[in-house]
Amino acid sequence: MAGNGMVVIFDFDFTIIDYDSDDWVVEKMGVTDLFDELKSNPTISWYSMMDRMVIELNSQGKTMEEIAGCLKQVPLHPHLISAIKTAHAFGCDLRIISDANTFFIETILENHGLLECFNEINTNPWFIDQEGRIRTSVLKEGKKRFIYVGDGKNDFCPSLRLHESDLLLPRRGFALWDIICNNAVAIKAKIYDWSNCEELGNNLLDAIDSISVGTNNQDTSNTSMLIPVDCKFQTGSLASHESAGKALRIQN
Numbered sequence: 001m002a003g004n005g006m007v008v009i010f011d012f013d014f015t016i017i018d019y020d021s022d023d024w025v026v027e028k029m030g031v032t033d034l035f036d037e038l039k040s041n042p043t044i045s046w047y048s049m050m051d052r053m054v055i056e057l058n059s060q061g062k063t064m065e066e067i068a069g070c071l072k073q074v075p076l077h078p079h080l081i082s083a084i085k086t087a088h089a090f091g092c093d094l095r096i097i098s099d100a101n102t103f104f105i106e107t108i109l110e111n112h113g114l115l116e117c118f119n120e121i122n123t124n125p126w127f128i129d130q131e132g133r134i135r136t137s138v139l140k141e142g143k144k145r146f147i148y149v150g151d152g153k154n155d156f157c158p159s160l161r162l163h164e165s166d167l168l169l170p171r172r173g174f175a176l177w178d179i180i181c182n183n184a185v186a187i188k189a190k191i192y193d194w195s196n197c198e199e200l201g202n203n204l205l206d207a208i209d210s211i212s213v214g215t216n217n218q219d220t221s222n223t224s225m226l227i228p229v230d231c232k233f234q235t236g237s238l239a240s241h242e243s244a245g246k247a248l249r250i251q252n
């Protein structure tokens with residue numbers, strides 16, 4: 001693809017979909033008890049646990065087609081579907097870096113006609129370091145502009161690698177937002193926050209617009225969309241969002 005020099009990197013759970021894909025499968029397939037039992041073992045890694053879950057589902061006679069059928073019930077917001085297709089048509093290099101299961105991600109994206117929009121889906125556990133943070137070698141591609149979209153604690157590390165010319169789209173009220181509010185000076189990228197997938201769809205297109213307009217006048221053309229990096233003043237209001245604890249899941 002010729003491309004337009006923009007790379008958009010998405011997290012998946014609670015970002016492209018408004019759910020945790022692992023939890024979705026576990027609940028829909030009726031294996032919550034086993035899942036909870038495995039989770040109570042502090043020595044088992046998330047990846048090993050999900051491997052065990054798939055083995056257990058197979059041993060119960062559940063086929064991959066049934067699991068796929070369950071995944072095809074995951075909804076995506078039409079605004080976000082449209083925005084992703086538009087970004088792809090515009091020449092953006094779309095990628096996913098996630099700790100979710102590759103089969104889960106691909107099945108969901110394919111069901112919504114989005115799979116071909118993504119150049120890379122990286123769920124390699126080696127991309128996640130021992131503290132659950134995504135390694136950021138992908139961000140070291142010079143001469144490109146990055147837009148990073150995420151919600152979780154492990155999205156903070158790549159956010160730190162963004163430059164002033166890049167954009168960060170964190171989900172308000174989730175773990176990444178909380179961390180940013182307490183480490184505002186660490187973030188160099190401009191921030192377009194969002195709270196739901198409809199708003200994400202709109203902000204993604206605005207973010208692409210602001211980059212494509214030029215390198216020096218983004219602030220004046222999109223002032224209403226930008227928030228100050230110093231968002232500590234809003235920290236108080238975040239307390240009401242702390243119940244969004246699922247996003248705080250750390251896989252070790």
Ligand SMILES: [Mg+2]
Nearest residue numbers: 011013014152
């Ligand atoms: Mg996430």
